Amino acid sequence: MSHEGDCFLVPGPVRMADNCLQAMATPVMTARGPEFRDVMAGLNSGLRYAFNLSPSEGVKKTQSWTGEDGYKVVVVSGSGTAAMEMVIANRFRANDLVLVPTNGKFGERVAHICEQFCNVKHLKYEWGRSFDHYEIEQQLERGCYEALLICHNETSAGITQDAEAIAEMCERHNVAFILDGITSVGGVPVHPAEWKAEAVVMGAQKCTAGPSGIAAVAINAHCEERIRAIHLQGDTGPKYYLDMMAALKKGDDDQTPWTPAINLAMGWSAALDNLKVETNEGRWARCERLATGVRALFTDLGFGLLADNGQRSNTVTAILYPEGIDDAWRTALKDTYGTQVIGGQDHLKGKMFRIGSMGETPVEEMVEGCRRMLACFRDFGHDLPEIDVASYFA
Ligand SMILES: Cc1ncc(COP(=O)(O)O)c(C=O)c1O
Structure with a gap:
């Protein structure tokens, strides 16, 4: 051929398949009615599959966003950067210190987003060079870090970080591990539960061949607990649209806090069906x-x-x-x-x-x-x- x-x-x-394009051409439906809840449930189930999480049924009123492993998937109307900002804005307090090793543009962006919300130690390696794990280990030994964040697959330089080794270091040092998985989820092996990752972010338009402008976050129970605690203490930085608490309130009901990207959600769900088949x-x-x-x-x-x-x-x-x-x-x-x-x-x-x-x-x-x-x-x-x-x- x-x-x-x-x-x-x-x-x-990337190019979208015909079923994805056709799904987006579906006539509009209301954001709060049962039809859209069906769409969200299907999308949630597809996302759990793409994130390599335990399965959920793509049926409304069945808590399709969560599963046995305790992770929840949250759909974000916005590109991958919005989803990354949502995690960072909600998970850290201004006094927290996070470690961000980088070797390209998108890792550097993770560090810059963190700088808006907390303190950052940026370990900046040349674009395309592997991280120095010894240096990371030395930093973690200082015992002052709340989290370590990486861009898992650095698209600007074509390098994939050794997430397994970094996850192991984070676990040993009791530091939260958060990944920008925007060009890894669906394209290379990602194991959020094995890596005990607190949060992983993906964008629809990359490895899952969905439309641009919609993204998702997978968070584990500890991340959710921290977000809720920080919220209760009134200790979070400025946010409104990207308030994770608002999204968490709506998730059980297959809903989103604001008008969702309805047709993009339909398209992404169809693209994720293709992933399930492959x-x-x-x-x-x-x-x-x-x-x-x-x-x-x-x-x-x-x-x-x-x-x-x-x-x-x-x-x-x-x-x-x-x-x-x-x-x-x-x-x-x-x-x-x-x-x-x-x-x-x-x-x-x-x-x-x-x-x-x-x-x-x-x-x-x-x-x-x-x-x-x-x-x-x-x-x-x-x-x-x-x-x-x-x-x-x-
Ligand atoms: C690894 C990575 N992170 C973040 C982004 C930014 O994502 P978005 O453009 O969807 O906001 C990109 C975009 O190419 C990316 O490749």
Whole structure:
């Protein structure tokens, strides 16, 4: 089978499947009626599956947002950043100190959000470099941290943190572990309960191939308890729309405090049905197959990858441009070859490109997209041998 038409290989928003688009075209329903509660229950159940939590029935009035493991999923009308801010704004008091190791733009954003609400020790590593676990351990030994927060899959640099090892350190030091899982949940293995993560955040438009503008949080019982205690003490920072207490009040009833993103919820629920059919394991394996192929192909051709070997992401690969090539290549790739990848951010703008391997991207599309990328590099005078691209994704 081959791929025809555009290749859309960006690390989110990703292409939405027809059933997702069609679900969003459903005529409007009221926000408080039984129809929407059915939608929310289905969405909650799909989210619990994507977060790799214990199952719930997608049926209203059955507490679909929670399950045996005690985690609750909370849907947020807003993108992933809003969901991350919701966790941080509600979970910490102004005097709390949190540890935030980072190696890219989105980790740095986590640190900046934390700075709005509490004290932050920011361990800033170069983009794409692995965290120094010894340094993290030394920090945690000081015994002064309330929590450690990471961007699990750093989309700006194509690196996935060793969450299991960090979770183990957090548990030993009795420190809450919170993850931005915006480009990991649904794309790489995430185990909130095993890692005893207090909160994990995901965005619909990434690995679950839902629409942009809706996100979700999974919180465990301890996180909820802390949020309630801090609220009772009147010790929280400023918030209104993102008040977790308001969301917790409505959850049992398959409702949200404010008018929900009704049609986005319908679309995301349909996209999560597709994930259930593929299974988490199936999707993780496909993302790995796509990213492994991309990494091997471009490395064999002499390209440099930004992220440290051993922790390279399976949902996004950051590839350095060869000498003399910049983002004009990306423009040509789009205009001439109908193929989109994304560029570098901040200081890496114009120095690299990133290939997304998340969502429902079929292998054939990746093969065809890579062929076009190589053709476009040749157009730019970069000498490349003829190579059997498909063999890298077999
Ligand atoms: C890892 C990560 N965190 C956070 C964000 C921000 O998410 P959003 O744009 O949905 O607010 C992104 C977006 O690309 C991301 O990749």
